Amino acid sequence: MDATVVLGQQGRLVIPANVRAALGLAPGDQLHLHVAGPRLVLERPADAVTELRALGSLVPRSxxxxxxxxxxxxxxxxTE
Incomplete structure (x- = not known):
């Protein structure tokens, strides 16, 4: 799903309704924003935790x- 948004005068972005619906986002939901190279990434904190746990599961227990x-x-x- 693609969408184009416009940065408002006060630096605000509006996430289009169809994108919010597809992601199950509701007013008041918190999103974490981070910069990854030249990209802005918005994600729910719980989704970030899930991704980190998946990465951690790849590390051998030994x-x-x-x-x-x-x-x-x-x-x-x-060495200091």
Whole structure:
């Protein structure tokens, strides 16, 4: 689904009704906005969490990201 929106004088965007309906958005829903390169991305916080959990499920359980981060921080601290 594509839509073109116009940025209002006060920096506001109106999400077209058909897009809101297709996504199940209602007045008062919160959306998270972030910049990804030259793009603006709007997403519901719950959708972002779902995406992050899916990414996390790809990491083997035998791998400890916490231990890797701690090792990197220790190495950086030792070289300062």
């Amino acid at each position: 791998r400890s990201l916490v231990e890797e981060l701690l090792a990197e921080r220790r190495l950086a601290a030792a």
